[in-house]
Amino acid sequence: MLVMLIAACEIGFWVLLAGGLALRYLAGMPRLGAVVLLCEPLLELVLLVVSFVDLGNGGEPSWRHGLAAVYIGYTVGYGHYTVRWLDGHAAHRFAGGPKPPGTRYGRARAVHEWKLWARTLAGAAVAVGLLQAGIWYVGDAADTGGLQSWQFLALRVLGIHAVVAASYTIWPRKAPAGADAESGGDMAGTRR
Template sequence: MLVTLVIVCEAGFWVLLALGLGLRYLARRPRLGAAVLLCEPLLELTLLAAAVIDLKNGGEPSWTHGLAALYIGYTVAYGHYTVKWLDRHAAHRFGDGPKPPGALYGTARAVHEWKLWARTLAGAAVALALLQAGIWYVGDAADTSGLRSWQAVALRILVIQGVVAATYVIWPRKAPATTPDTP
């Protein structure tokens, strides 16, 4: 059941995002669009409530609870960032907004990657906290190895993102060479 709910929440995120941005820029109803976008956190609260209720009703802690915690951590860390990023692009494409900045190079790109790593750190921290709370909640009454393995997954994701960010420091991305326009 939780896997289905994670999928529904992910699909719901994109549906609410498309609906909110559509209302904001295509229907020219910015307040209504913002209200729809503000409903998005209700999806994660629903998922969290379902996971807690499942554990409370004697559900065995499993990989589905771990997936739910990781999903919630990801949306806490990247949800607002994703909405803002897409909002800037929609404002440019469908509204009168400025063109969003393009790809970054050199130091600016490395800083951007480390900011993404900080978001991943926040998401991992939320997921780890939710998983640990689940472990403490069920206590010794059940096998919590499924939840502990997802804690390791969250830490691996954090390390991988750190390695990616470090590569932009070690091997900075260079701007493409500009060619002079010839008539």
């Protein structure tokens, strides 16, 4: 059931995002669209409550609980960024807003990668914290090795992302001839 709830939260995130942006830019109802977009954190709150209720009712700590914690951490780190990024592109495409700035080359790209790493750090901290809370919550009554392995996974992802960000600092990507070295156009080639 928990895995289905995680999938439902992910689907719900994108449905609310598409619905909110459609209301804002296609239907001309920006306030209602903003309200719909602000409902997205409720999905993660439901997932968090259901995960702890499951553990409290004697559910064996498993990879499902770990996945739920990592999903919530990812949403904390990247949810607002994703909404803002897509909102900027929707405003440009459907409402005549300015083209969102890009960061594909040079120092600007390295700074962008370190900002993304900071989001990964926030997400990993939330995930590790939730997993630790789950470990303390069930105490010695259950095997918590599965939850601990998810903590190490979150830390490994954080480390790998640090190496990626450092690579853009050490070996900055050069802009092709005629391109602006600091921005390089849109963010089509960047990770989200």
